[in-house]
Amino acid sequence: MIRQRVVTSLRELAVSLGPKAEGTEWHLFGSVDRDEPNAADIDLMILCKSDDQADALRRAIDPDALALPLHLALMRFDEAIEVDAVRVQRSRAIFP
Amino acid sequence: MSGGATNWVADKLVTKESLEVVGRTPENFLVVRSKDGPTFLVAALGLQDVIGAADVEPLFAGATKPQFVVNVPSKTLWSGAAIDRIHAASAAFGTLGDVSRAAYTENAGSYRDKNMGFFINAMKQHSNVSSVAYVYDTVFKADRKSGASLTVAVIDAYNMSAEDVRNAKARFGHFDVVVKSSSHGSITNQADAAAKTMGAQALTFGELMGRLAK
Numbered sequence: 001m002i003r004q005r006v007v008t009s010l011r012e013l014a015v016s017l018g019p020k021a022e023g024t025e026w027h028l029f030g031s032v033d034r035d036e037p038n039a040a041d042i043d044l045m046i047l048c049k050s051d052d053q054a055d056a057l058r059r060a061i062d063p064d065a066l067a068l069p070l071h072l073a074l075m076r077f078d079e080a081i082e083v084d085a086v087r088v089q090r091s092r093a094i095f096p
Numbered sequence: 097m098s099g100g101a102t103n104w105v106a107d108k109l110v111t112k113e114s115l116e117v118v119g120r121t122p123e124n125f126l127v128v129r130s131k132d133g134p135t136f137l138v139a140a141l142g143l144q145d146v147i148g149a150a151d152v153e154p155l156f157a158g159a160t161k162p163q164f165v166v167n168v169p170s171k172t173l174w175s176g177a178a179i180d181r182i183h184a185a186s187a188a189f190g191t192l193g194d195v196s197r198a199a200y201t202e203n204a205g206s207y208r209d210k211n212m213g214f215f216i217n218a219m220k221q222h223s224n225v226s227s228v229a230y231v232y233d234t235v236f237k238a239d240r241k242s243g244a245s246l247t248v249a250v251i252d253a254y255n256m257s258a259e260d261v262r263n264a265k266a267r268f269g270h271f272d273v274v275v276k277s278s279s280h281g282s283i284t285n286q287a288d289a290a291a292k293t294m295g296a297q298a299l300t301f302g303e304l305m306g307r308l309a310k
Contacts (some may be wrong), residue, residue: 051259054258054259064170068192073257076258082285088280
């Protein structure tokens with residue numbers, strides 16, 4: 001139940017960021033993605049096109065603005081490929 | 097104590113299925129209860145930048161003391177002095193997420209961040225380390241028997257990215273070593289390069305243990 005609510009909120013957040021989030025991929029993982037009832041925070045990984053975009057998103061996203069505290073990981077696409085981040089973190093894409 | 101922060105925390109906690117706020121003390125501490133556990137008192141602060149010892153001292157001045165101190169916004173740093181004061185009062189500190197985790201411990205005041213506790217113990221038990229002190233909640237100064245002291249920033253990350261390193265620098269200032277908390281995952285080449293440009297090293301836990309030795 002929690003997962004769907006969080007995904008909806010995160011998609012709204014991504015859209016609200018406009019050009020800052022353009023070309024990014026948002027991936028949910030951890031306890032919320034598994035829909036665990038006692039999840040304590042939201043694990044979100046955002047893949048970015050550049051360092052500047054990652055830094056701008058860090059500044060723009062309020063980790064306290066959602067239903068649960070947001071644990072945010074930001075990395076460039078090439079870094080994610082290098083460490084196979086999507087697979088090893090068992091994340092699921094939620095945006096776009 | 098911040099009334100606005102207390103109300104914000106209370107509003108957030110009541111949305112959690114497993115926790116309930118059953119009252120407030122005259123000091124405006126929240127009386128929180130997990131569904132299957134005892135009640136505990138939560139003091140809420142609303143401080144920006146860095147929380148100092150003087151900010152938490154008044155919370156423990158009266159007869160009624162909190163078992164947990166939470167601050168909003170969560171990105172505010174807890175100074176080592178504030179942490180030491182809270183722990184000296186057998187209390188815990190952290191974010192709203194930590195309140196939930198503390199609720200599932202037998203005594204909420206004994207709650208400690210699992211990852212940080214692991215790093216503190218490991219560094220303290222290192223044969224070349226004489227003492228470990230909090231600089232901030234995730235940054236430590238390790239005094240060594242041989243060699244200069246090292247400032248170690250712990251990043252709560254499965255994979256450490258260059259942004260993690262830049263963000264650590266922006267938040268904490270100087271550090272000698274940035275280490276990721278998870279024993280799984282990797283450090284990206286870009287993270288390694290970013291740390292080097294700062295005159296620091298990006299290390300795994302095992303590499304940190306080696307660095308403490310030399």
